[in-house]
Amino acid sequence: MGRNPSSAGGAGRRGATDYTAEIDAADRAAVASPIVSRTSSHCIMPKILVLFYSRTGHTAALADAIAEGARSVRFAEVDVRRIDDLAPPATIASVPGWAESRAELAAKYQTHGPIEELAQYDAFLLGAPTRYGIMAAELKNVIDQTGPLWNRGALVNKVGSAFTSVATAHGGHETTLWSIMTPMANLGMILVPPGYSDPVMFAGGSPYGATATTGAAGPNEKDLAAARHQGRRVAEVTGWVTHAKSHHH
Numbered sequence: 358m359g360r361n362p363s364s365a366g367g368a369g370r371r372g373a374t375d376y377t378a379e380i381d382a383a384d385r386a387a388v389a390s391p392i393v394s395r396t397s398s399h400c401i402m403p404k405i406l407v408l409f410y411s412r413t414g415h416t417a418a419l420a421d422a423i424a425e426g427a428r429s430v431r432f433a434e435v436d437v438r439r440i441d442d443l444a445p446p447a448t449i450a451s452v453p454g455w456a457e458s459r460a461e462l463a464a465k466y467q468t469h470g471p472i473e474e475l476a477q478y479d480a481f482l483l484g485a486p487t488r489y490g491i492m493a494a495e496l497k498n499v500i501d502q503t504g505p506l507w508n509r510g511a512l513v514n515k516v517g518s519a520f521t522s523v524a525t526a527h528g529g530h531e532t533t534l535w536s537i538m539t540p541m542a543n544l545g546m547i548l549v550p551p552g553y554s555d556p557v558m559f560a561g562g563s564p565y566g567a568t569a570t571t572g573a574a575g576p577n578e579k580d581l582a583a584a585r586h587q588g589r590r591v592a593e594v595t596g597w598v599t600h601a602k603s604h605h606h
């Protein structure tokens with residue numbers, strides 16, 4: 358069975374019929390052919406997207422650590438994509454260093470493409486720096502384009518997890534993470550925050566998602582370790598979810 362959005366997404370607003378029809382066809386094929394085992398015909402490689410906006414590179418550093426953790430899980434396929442700035446060119450030019458860091462990030466990371474591409478993923482790790490306690494508009498703008506996907510339930514039962522970076526000690530870590538998780542819940546995603554599911558979570562990040570108090574220095578090693586753990590955990594849980602979806606009980 359191929360990896361297409363209708364099988365990976367589960368039963369959405371579109372209805373369960375496409376999904377079950379496809380599973381039934383795969384079951385029949387598995388029974389009919391002694392060579393194609395049920396396991397091989399159902400084996401799905403989870404696809405994970407780490408999608409972030411970053412202006413000065415701190416959130417990008419967390420995204421790298423998250424991707425590293427996710428890639429440490431066998432069989433997980435991980436894409437990392439940046440979101441471009443929304444500010445007008447004149448605004449970008451007026452802030453020292455903005456144009457340079459934008460060019461650096463554009464050179465280092467592939468910029469995310471058409472919104473329809475989101476449907477192919479099984480899990481989303483969405484990150485943005487805080488802007489006055491909530492996610493930066495660049496990430497919100499991508500989320501705000503998911504209407505057609507929402508409408509057909511294409512993101513229902515996909516795994517979702519959030520991360521952010523914040524300049525000051527209590528400058529909005531948790532409120533920003535929840536600002537990202539609220540639309541995830543609305544889209545019907547299965548939220549997988551890291552919690553305190555590993556000892557590294559007692560030293561860095563937050564139980565709601567990877568975060569860092571960046572100041573001028575950027576994420577420290579403890580926050581990066583927590584971010585790696587979040588990536589690993591999300592990849593593991595996504596493996597369980599996609600495996601369960603691919604079996605017709």
Ligand SMILES: Cc1cc2nc3c(=O)[nH]c(=O)nc-3n(C[C@H](O)[C@H](O)[C@H](O)COP(=O)(O)O)c2cc1C
Nearest residue numbers: 411412413414415416486487489490522524525528
């Ligand atoms: C318009 C604006 C609003 C911000 N609001 C906050 C804030 O409320 N609290 C805070 O601690 N940092 C705030 N920051 C700082 C950034 O969120 C922080 O430096 C972040 O780590 C930058 O991430 P980046 O390097 O990925 O762009 C703000 C920055 C800007 C430009």
